[in-house]
Amino acid sequence: MVWSVSAKEAASESDAVRAGTRRVIEIRLHSRGGQGGVTAAKMLAVAAFLEGKYSTASSFYGAERRGAPTVSFTRISDHEIRKYSQIRRPDCVIVMDPTVIDAVDVTEGLKPGGKLLINTENNIDADKFEDYEVYTVNATKISLDFDLKVAGAPVLNVPIVGAVAKMGIVRLDAVRGAILKMFPNEKNVAAAEVAYKMAAML
Amino acid sequence: MLLFAPYILLAFCGAAAFCGALNIVVVSMVEVLGKEEHGGMKAEKREVRGARWLAAVPEDEYVLKGNSACAGCTAMIALRYALKASRATGRKTLLLVGACCMVVCEGVYPNTAYNVPTLDTAFACTASMASGVEAALKSFGRRDVNVIAFAGDGGTVDIGIQALSGAVERGHNFLYVCYDNEAYCNTGMQRSGATPLCARTTTTPSGKREKKKDVPRIIAAHDIPYVATVCPSYPMDLYEKFKKALSIEGPKYIHVLTPCPVSWRFPTSKGIEMGKLAVRTGMWTLYEVEHGVFRLSAPSRRVVLNGDVLPVEKYLRAQGRFNGITDEEVERIQKIVYQELERLKEATARRRLW
Amino acid sequence: MQEEVVFVTGNEAVARAVKLAKPNVIAAYPITPQTEIVEVLARYVESGELRSEYIHVESEHSAMAACIGAASMGARVFTATAAHGFLYMCEMIFWASIARLPIVMANVNRALAPGWNIWAELKDAMAHRDAGWIQFYTASIQEAYDTTLMAFRVAEDRRVMLPTMVNLEGFVLSHVMQPLRLVDEAAYDEFLPPVRIPHALNFERPHTLGTLISPEHNFLVQYDNNKCMRAADDVIAETEREFEKITGRRYRAVMKYRCEDAETLVIAMGTLAREAEVACDSLRDKGEKIGVLRLRQLRPFPKAFAEEVKRLPAERFIIIDRAYSSGYGGILAEEVKARLYDLGIIKEVKSIIAGLGGQDVPHEALEKLFMDKQGGETWYGV
Ligand SMILES: Cc1ncc(C[n+]2csc(CCOP(=O)(O)OP(=O)(O)O)c2C)c(N)n1
Ligand code: SF4
Ligand SMILES: [Mg+2]
Numbered sequence: 001m002v003w004s005v006s007a008k009e010a011a012s013e014s015d016a017v018r019a020g021t022r023r024v025i026e027i028r029l030h031s032r033g034g035q036g037g038v039t040a041a042k043m044l045a046v047a048a049f050l051e052g053k054y055s056t057a058s059s060f061y062g063a064e065r066r067g068a069p070t071v072s073f074t075r076i077s078d079h080e081i082r083k084y085s086q087i088r089r090p091d092c093v094i095v096m097d098p099t100v101i102d103a104v105d106v107t108e109g110l111k112p113g114g115k116l117l118i119n120t121e122n123n124i125d126a127d128k129f130e131d132y133e134v135y136t137v138n139a140t141k142i143s144l145d146f147d148l149k150v151a152g153a154p155v156l157n158v159p160i161v162g163a164v165a166k167m168g169i170v171r172l173d174a175v176r177g178a179i180l181k182m183f184p185n186e187k188n189v190a191a192a193e194v195a196y197k198m199a200a201m202l
Numbered sequence: 203m204l205l206f207a208p209y210i211l212l213a214f215c216g217a218a219a220f221c222g223a224l225n226i227v228v229v230s231m232v233e234v235l236g237k238e239e240h241g242g243m244k245a246e247k248r249e250v251r252g253a254r255w256l257a258a259v260p261e262d263e264y265v266l267k268g269n270s271a272c273a274g275c276t277a278m279i280a281l282r283y284a285l286k287a288s289r290a291t292g293r294k295t296l297l298l299v300g301a302c303c304m305v306v307c308e309g310v311y312p313n314t315a316y317n318v319p320t321l322d323t324a325f326a327c328t329a330s331m332a333s334g335v336e337a338a339l340k341s342f343g344r345r346d347v348n349v350i351a352f353a354g355d356g357g358t359v360d361i362g363i364q365a366l367s368g369a370v371e372r373g374h375n376f377l378y379v380c381y382d383n384e385a386y387c388n389t390g391m392q393r394s395g396a397t398p399l400c401a402r403t404t405t406t407p408s409g410k411r412e413k414k415k416d417v418p419r420i421i422a423a424h425d426i427p428y429v430a431t432v433c434p435s436y437p438m439d440l441y442e443k444f445k446k447a448l449s450i451e452g453p454k455y456i457h458v459l460t461p462c463p464v465s466w467r468f469p470t471s472k473g474i475e476m477g478k479l480a481v482r483t484g485m486w487t488l489y490e491v492e493h494g495v496f497r498l499s500a501p502s503r504r505v506v507l508n509g510d511v512l513p514v515e516k517y518l519r520a521q522g523r524f525n526g527i528t529d530e531e532v533e534r535i536q537k538i539v540y541q542e543l544e545r546l547k548e549a550t551a552r553r554r555l556w
Numbered sequence: 557m558q559e560e561v562v563f564v565t566g567n568e569a570v571a572r573a574v575k576l577a578k579p580n581v582i583a584a585y586p587i588t589p590q591t592e593i594v595e596v597l598a599r600y601v602e603s604g605e606l607r608s609e610y611i612h613v614e615s616e617h618s619a620m621a622a623c624i625g626a627a628s629m630g631a632r633v634f635t636a637t638a639a640h641g642f643l644y645m646c647e648m649i650f651w652a653s654i655a656r657l658p659i660v661m662a663n664v665n666r667a668l669a670p671g672w673n674i675w676a677e678l679k680d681a682m683a684h685r686d687a688g689w690i691q692f693y694t695a696s697i698q699e700a701y702d703t704t705l706m707a708f709r710v711a712e713d714r715r716v717m718l719p720t721m722v723n724l725e726g727f728v729l730s731h732v733m734q735p736l737r738l739v740d741e742a743a744y745d746e747f748l749p750p751v752r753i754p755h756a757l758n759f760e761r762p763h764t765l766g767t768l769i770s771p772e773h774n775f776l777v778q779y780d781n782n783k784c785m786r787a788a789d790d791v792i793a794e795t796e797r798e799f800e801k802i803t804g805r806r807y808r809a810v811m812k813y814r815c816e817d818a819e820t821l822v823i824a825m826g827t828l829a830r831e832a833e834v835a836c837d838s839l840r841d842k843g844e845k846i847g848v849l850r851l852r853q854l855r856p857f858p859k860a861f862a863e864e865v866k867r868l869p870a871e872r873f874i875i876i877d878r879a880y881s882s883g884y885g886g887i888l889a890e891e892v893k894a895r896l897y898d899l900g901i902i903k904e905v906k907s908i909i910a911g912l913g914g915q916d917v918p919h920e921a922l923e924k925l926f927m928d929k930q931g932g933e934t935w936y937g938v
Contacts, residue, residue, distance in 0.1 A: 049561075395614060
């Protein structure tokens with residue numbers, strides 16, 4: 001990593017910005033405290049990293065305690081990421097817990113044409129999200145089918161990240177790699193693969 | 203005005219109502235009321251007594267809807283009943299809250315969930331700030347206020363013990379309450395001096411190697427007018443002790459064992475049960491020391507005096523924080539508890555804790 | 557040799573650096589947002605991965621006091637804190653530097669109560685600006701890790717012997733996960749010589765640390781302190797060059813970004829400087845000649861700053877402050893202005909106060925602030 005960039009080098013990097021190669025993909029995840037939103041954000045970042053990209057993962061820490069709606073973030077880029085401010089205009093929003101939709105405006109700031117992934121058992125009202133490219137997956141069911149549980153609750157992050165691969169944000173093999181790094185267990189990989197297959201665009 | 207804004211946390215919800223978390227707690231309270239052990243009292247009689255007691259407790263709520271306590275938090279019950287007891291004395295309440303869970307539970311500016319004037323303090327100095335508050339009231343000639351300081355075990359037995367010792371020695375007229383969830387819960391469950399032997403915390407991942415510090419005894423050694431231990435699983439006992447404490451002039455100290463579902467790792471519905479187990483196994487003893495005279499409280503009397511005691515294993519195995527504890531360790535804790543019960547028996551005979 | 561890369565938070569990165577440095581004694585107390593450092597280190601010690609004595613102190617005053625006790629015996633020591641913990645240590649913080657003990661501390665910058673606020677602000681560290689500690693301010697997780705590794709060598713250098721703090725901003729660095737390139741243990745062992753504190757207590761030639769002292773001697777102690785602090789500037793530069801040899805990562809007291817032809821020079825510390833780089837890129841695209849100069853070190857105030865400012869063509873300076881001295885000004889802004897005066901540079905200076913109490917400062921907002929031609933002091937968002 002080069003820390004001191006001369007004007008000339010930087011100028012060419014700046015051309016790259018214009019060409020769009022220096023773009024940062026910004027992802028926001030909505031979940032509830034204790035559902036593993038932070039872990040999902042990290043898993044996505046690790047997957048991107050395994051693809052040779054640079055990535056960061058973080059979470060908003062407020063005074064909320066267990067069960068409150070929380071947001072986590074992932075940023076992915078071809079270059080070192082120097083943005084530390086909050087994500088206001090995400091390219092992609094992931095809703096891990098559909099009940100959050102009633103509590104917060106999940107599409108707030110989402111760029112028109114941006115991608116939206118919702119974990120749901122039911123059909124969702126497509127009209128509500130017509131400005132976006134909407135994907136759904138029943139991550140809860142997949143998690144239960146594979147018996148992925150922590151403290152009795154289904155683990156959603158593994159299938160969710162599998163579904164994100166379907167949206168073309170990270171590659172499935174990178175997701176596999178990330179899961180194996182974080183939870184070395186084939187069952188988790190299989191669950192992610194099923195989620196990849198099941199995830200569908202509205 | 204704007205400059206002082208963060209200081210003046212206004213109570214926005216005037217009307218009293220319970221939050222979701224408290225509702226759960228209230229249900230279990232009604233459940234336990236009838237069952238509270240009072241010697242050999244008959245079930246019906248107990249129920250009647252419970253109902254009569256509940257009717258006498260002020261209905262006003264000073265812990266409001268929207269507080270951010272976790273579901274099943276028992277510390278909130280202690281605070282709620284402390285404030286009701288203060289109301290019952292007919293005086294006003296001035297509350298101080300140390301840096302701990304109970305300050306986070308107030309919520310975020312400009313809201314606050316506590317409907318009494320409240321001064322949030324730095325971590326180490328709850329008792330010193332209370333000294334100042336009490337001195338100011340004295341200088342104003344006001345005798346119609348109960349000054350109640352509320353702090354966690356970390357803020358009391360560790361970082362705040364110097365301030366507490368100083369304040370009670372100086373004889374300030376205030377009630378200091380330590381709610382003891384046996385860890386630094388607000389920062390995510392690190393060990394404190396009040397964490398029991400063998401409990402797993404994030405800074406003692408293989409179990410704490412030292413015993414719990416006995417702070418009620420240390421404060422009792424200051425020879426102050428009133429020291430008591432309580433637990434929200436015994437709400438009548440808790441409420442009556444708070445009321446009594448507030449009727450006494452001078453420094454008072456109440457230590458509340460408050461089982462915490464998050465840090466102790468038990469289901470949120472089991473807080474009351476956990477407190478009862480603590481008392482029934484002798485891991486926690488309810489007593490009071492009034493003007494130097496030691497007295498066991500009813501629920502602990504049968505445990506200490508009649509040997510009606512459950513094995514500690516029942517208590518330990520019910521909590522995730524003791525996961526992986528060995529039989530030898532259980533044995534060791536059991537031995538310590540028996541020694542402690544023996545000591546309390548002697549104290550009862552002498553009517554002196556020291 | 558293949559470099560190992562992990563994906564961790566800033567807090568864990570610091571703990572991993574400490575593990576490599578193998579301190580004899582660690583004494584620390586939890587406080588948000590630093591707690592994870594304490595927890596990870598406790599785990600390393602309990603699992604035997606790190607053979608340090610870990611003291612679970614009952615307060616931060618005791619944490620620093622225990623560090624002082626251990627260092628007085630010649631031990632390598634580490635602690636970590638934040639905000640109120642740091643302020644609660646205050647007496648011992650000054651003690652450590654006057655006693656010339658090479659204690660290393662990570663401080664996770666956080667705002668101050670009342671009105672509890674756990675988010676980033678630099679006031680906790682700035683309040684101890686004159687305490688005689690070497691102060692580093694980092695701007696990525698990698699940098700927090702690398703700087704912690706270097707801090708032990710700088711602090712323990714015979715020419716320095718001063719306590720050293722590594723600052724990382726709360727949440728934006730402490731809780732964000734980024735890829736972290738690890739330093740090889742053998743290479744680091746070679747980089748960091750064993751600790752030797754010449755004035756440590758010993759039994760061969762018994763002496764007393766901290767007896768009464770006359771005004772003359774006290775004066776000399778302080779004179780000496782400053783001399784070594786000044787010397788530290790060169791030692792730090794030397795250490796950074798050595799570190800570059802083993803890792804290929806280049807750190808300097810003053811980090812420049814597109815400064816060479818810049819007419820406007822933004823001066824900042826920590827993550828706000830990185831965010832300013834993003835704003836700078838965008839403004840460059842629009843034809844503005846702007847660059848960012850990031851200070852990695854506030855004490856000793858780097859000589860390199862004067863050298864660069866004399867050399868660079870900038871006509872206008874914009875200084876971003878994440879800490880404020882009430883009734884005076886942005887703390888960094890005032891320091892920079894004093895330096896410019898020393899150099900005889902009288903140019904336009906604009907001071908931006910932003911990010912206090914964890915205020916979110918996006919690059920778009922910085923861009924607007926940089927373009928605003930008004931001089932003087934601006935409080936972002938007010
Ligand atoms: C001087 C200082 N050090 C550390 C902290 C961080 N801190 C805030 S609350 C807390 C733990 C509180 O523990 P306890 O008093 O037991 O209350 P609980 O949160 O468990 O209810 C800590 C360590 C602080 N606020 N001030
Ligand atoms: S962590 Fe425990 S003590 Fe703190 S609010 Fe939650 S339940 Fe109550
Ligand atoms: Mg506690």
